[in-house]
Amino acid sequence: MSKKVIEVRWHGRGGQGAKTAALLFAETVMATGMYVQAFPEYGPERMGAPVQSFNRVSEDPITVHSGIRNPNYVVILDSSLMKSVPVTDGIGKSGKIIVNTSLSTSEIAKKLDTDVNQIYAVNASRIALKTMGKDIPNTPMLGALVKLIGTLDINGVLENIKTKLKVKFRHKPGVVEGNLASIKMAFDEVGN
Amino acid sequence: MIEAVYSKGNIVAKTGNEVVAEALRQIEPDVMAAYPITPATEIVQIFSQFVADGVVKSEYVTVESEHSAISAAIAASAAGARAVTSTSSQGLCLMWEMLYIASGLRLPVIMAEVNRAVSAPININADHSDTMGARDAGWIQMYSENSQEAYDNIIQLTKIAEKARLPALAAMDGFITSHCMEVVETYPDADVKAFVGEYNPERYLLDVKRPYTLGSIDLQDYYFEHRYQLAQAMIDARSIILDVAKEFKEAFGREYGFYEKYMFDDAEIAMIIIGSSAGDVKVVVKELRKKGIKAGLLKIRVYRPFPTEQIARDLAHVKAIAVMDRSDSCSGAFPPIYSDVVASIYSAGVLSPKVLSYVYGIGGREFCDEQIVKVYETLGKVASGLEKPSNIIEYMNVRIK
Numbered sequence: 001m002s003k004k005v006i007e008v009r010w011h012g013r014g015g016q017g018a019k020t021a022a023l024l025f026a027e028t029v030m031a032t033g034m035y036v037q038a039f040p041e042y043g044p045e046r047m048g049a050p051v052q053s054f055n056r057v058s059e060d061p062i063t064v065h066s067g068i069r070n071p072n073y074v075v076i077l078d079s080s081l082m083k084s085v086p087v088t089d090g091i092g093k094s095g096k097i098i099v100n101t102s103l104s105t106s107e108i109a110k111k112l113d114t115d116v117n118q119i120y121a122v123n124a125s126r127i128a129l130k131t132m133g134k135d136i137p138n139t140p141m142l143g144a145l146v147k148l149i150g151t152l153d154i155n156g157v158l159e160n161i162k163t164k165l166k167v168k169f170r171h172k173p174g175v176v177e178g179n180l181a182s183i184k185m186a187f188d189e190v191g192n
Numbered sequence: 193m194i195e196a197v198y199s200k201g202n203i204v205a206k207t208g209n210e211v212v213a214e215a216l217r218q219i220e221p222d223v224m225a226a227y228p229i230t231p232a233t234e235i236v237q238i239f240s241q242f243v244a245d246g247v248v249k250s251e252y253v254t255v256e257s258e259h260s261a262i263s264a265a266i267a268a269s270a271a272g273a274r275a276v277t278s279t280s281s282q283g284l285c286l287m288w289e290m291l292y293i294a295s296g297l298r299l300p301v302i303m304a305e306v307n308r309a310v311s312a313p314i315n316i317n318a319d320h321s322d323t324m325g326a327r328d329a330g331w332i333q334m335y336s337e338n339s340q341e342a343y344d345n346i347i348q349l350t351k352i353a354e355k356a357r358l359p360a361l362a363a364m365d366g367f368i369t370s371h372c373m374e375v376v377e378t379y380p381d382a383d384v385k386a387f388v389g390e391y392n393p394e395r396y397l398l399d400v401k402r403p404y405t406l407g408s409i410d411l412q413d414y415y416f417e418h419r420y421q422l423a424q425a426m427i428d429a430r431s432i433i434l435d436v437a438k439e440f441k442e443a444f445g446r447e448y449g450f451y452e453k454y455m456f457d458d459a460e461i462a463m464i465i466i467g468s469s470a471g472d473v474k475v476v477v478k479e480l481r482k483k484g485i486k487a488g489l490l491k492i493r494v495y496r497p498f499p500t501e502q503i504a505r506d507l508a509h510v511k512a513i514a515v516m517d518r519s520d521s522c523s524g525a526f527p528p529i530y531s532d533v534v535a536s537i538y539s540a541g542v543l544s545p546k547v548l549s550y551v552y553g554i555g556g557r558e559f560c561d562e563q564i565v566k567v568y569e570t571l572g573k574v575a576s577g578l579e580k581p582s583n584i585i586e587y588m589n590v591r592i593k
Contacts, residue, residue: 023373026205026373026374027205027373030194030203030205030375033193033194034194035194035374035375036205036373036374036375037372037373037374038205038372038373038374039367039368039371039372039373040371061375062374062471063337063338063470063471063472063474063475064471064472064475064561065338065365065368065369065372065468065469065471065472066469066472066558066559066560066561067558067560069560
C-alpha cells in the first residue's frame with residue numbers, strides 16, 4: 001500500500017504517558033497542517049504494564065483505521081521494555097527506533113540485534129529531570145520524534161504545545177516552560 | 193493547511209468520543225440520562241463535565257443502571273423533552289425491553305452508541321453484535337466510518353428522529369473510532385442549534401390542556417395496527433432521512449445518503465460494509481483500480497430503515513458482491529447485513545449478482561488490507577466464473593476451521 005503515510009508506534013509502561021504523547025503529538029502536528037491519527041492499543045490499561053500507542057501522519061486525509069504493523073518510527077519511553085516486548089516488530093531495514101536511554105546507539109543496536117544506523121538514543125529521563133524536575137520522558141521524546149521525521153516544523157509544534165499546555169496547566173505556569181524546554185532540548189540532542 | 197468544508201467550520205483533532213460529546217453539547221438536549229459503567233465510553237463523562245461546568249442547561253439524570261437510563265430518557269421524552277442517552281455493548285443489552293417501549297410509544301429518544309462486542313467471553317473491542325441484535329427493535333440505526341461522520345450523524349439523527357417520531361441511534365466502532373483522535377471539522381454552536389431546531393412534540397404528557405394516555409394496554413383489538421404503523425413509520429423515515437441529508441448539505445456542505453458509493457458505478461466486483469473498516473477498503477479499491485480491476489465499495493450508513501429498493505437497483509450491475517458482517521447471528525443461516533442485502537435484491541428480481549457472506553473483526557479481531565485483497569481476489573474469480581460462489585459464511589481470519 002502507499003507509504004506516503006508516516007506511521008509511529010510508541011512503547012511505554014502504563015502511567016508513563018505513551019498515550020498522552022501520541023495524542024499531544026497528533027494535535028500539534030495537525031496544527032502544522034497535516035492530517036493525523038492517534039490511538040492507544042485497544043484494551044484495558046494497567047499501571048506499569050507494557051502499553052503501546054500509535055500515530056499516523058499524512059498530507060492527505062487518512063482513511064485507514066486498522067492497526068499499525070510496519071511503523072516508520074518506534075519510540076521507546078522505557079528501555080527496560082526492550083527485554084520483554086518485541087519492540088522491533090515490523091520495522092524492517094528502514095524503520096527508525098528512538099530510545100530513552102543513557103546507553104550508546106551501538107549498545108542498543110547490539111541488544112536489539114538491529115543495524116546501528118536505525119537506532120537513535122536520547123536521554124529523555126535526564127532531560128525531563130533537568131527541565132521539569134520529574135522523570136516524565138514523553139514530552140522530550142516527542143521533540144526527538146519531530147526531529148527525526150524531519151519534515152515537521154518544530155517551531156509550529158512548540159507554539160501549539162505552548163497554547164495547549166497553557167490551558168491545561170493554567171494554575172501551574174512553570175510546568176509549561178519546563179515541558180517546552182524538554183522538547184527543545186531533546187530535539188537539539190537527538191541524532192547529533 | 194487543512195481546508196474546512198463549511199465556511200465557518202473549525203478544524204480540530206478529537207477522538208470519536210470527544211466529538212460526539214461535543215455534538216451533544218451543541219444539540220443541548222433537555223435531558224441526558226446515563227449510567228456510565230464499563231463498557232461505557234467517555235461520551236457521558238465528557239457530557240457530565242459540560243453539565244458541571246454550566247456550559248449546557250441539560251438536566252443530567254444519574255440512574256442506577258442502563259435499564260433505568262433508557263427508562264428515564266423515555267419518560268422525559270414522553271413528558272415532552274428532547275432526551276438523549278449513550279451506551280455500549282452490555283449496556284445496550286440491559287436496555288433491551290425498553291428499546292421496544294421507546295419505539296412502540298413512538299418517542300424520538302436519541303442514543304449515541306459505541307459498537308462493542310457482547311459478553312461472554314468478556315471483550316470490550318469493536319464489533320457490531322450489540323446494535324445488530326437490536327435491529328428489529330424499531331429504532332433508526334445509523335453507522336459512521338469515522339469521527340466526522342459520527343459528529344454529522346448525531347446532529348442529523350436528532351432531527352430525523354423527531355420528524356419520524358422514532359427513536360434513533362448513531363453508532364461508531366468501539367476503540368477504532370471512539371478512542372482514535374483524528375481530524376474533524378466542527379461547526380459553530382449557533383449553526384448546529386439552528387439546524388437541529390427546537391423540539392415541539394405534537395402531543396406530550398405535560399401538556400395539561402390536552403391530556404392523553406400513553407402506554408396503555410392494547411390487545412388483539414388494536415395492537416396489530418399500532419405495530420403496523422410502527423413498521424410504516426420506519427418506511428416513511430427513508431424520505432425524512434434523505435430530506436435531512438439535503439438540508440445538512442445545504443447548511444454545512446457535506447453530502448450523505450443511505451450509503452456511500454465508492455468507485456462503485458462501473459464496479460464488477462464490490463464489497464458491502466458498515467463502519468470504520470470501509471476506510472481500509474477504500475485504500476485497497478483505489479490500488480485495485482490502478483491495476484485495471486473494476487472493484488468498488490458500498491458503505492452502508494443507514495441500516496434501519498434498510499434501503500431495500502435503492503440497494504437492489506444499485507447492485508443490479510455488479511457481478512460478484514461480498515457482504516461483510518461484523519457480527520454473527522449464530523442462526524444456522526446468515527448474518528444480518530447479508531440477509532438484508534440478499535432479501536432486497538431477490539425480492540426486486542435482481543438475480544444476477546453472486547453474493548458471498550463474510551464475517552470479520554469479531555471482538556476486535558484485526559481486519560486489514562491483506563484480508564481485503566483476498567476477498568476481492570475471490571470476488572474476481574467468482575465474477576469470471578473461475579470459482580463457484582460459496583454458499584456458506586466465510587469467517588475471516590478465524591483460527592478454527
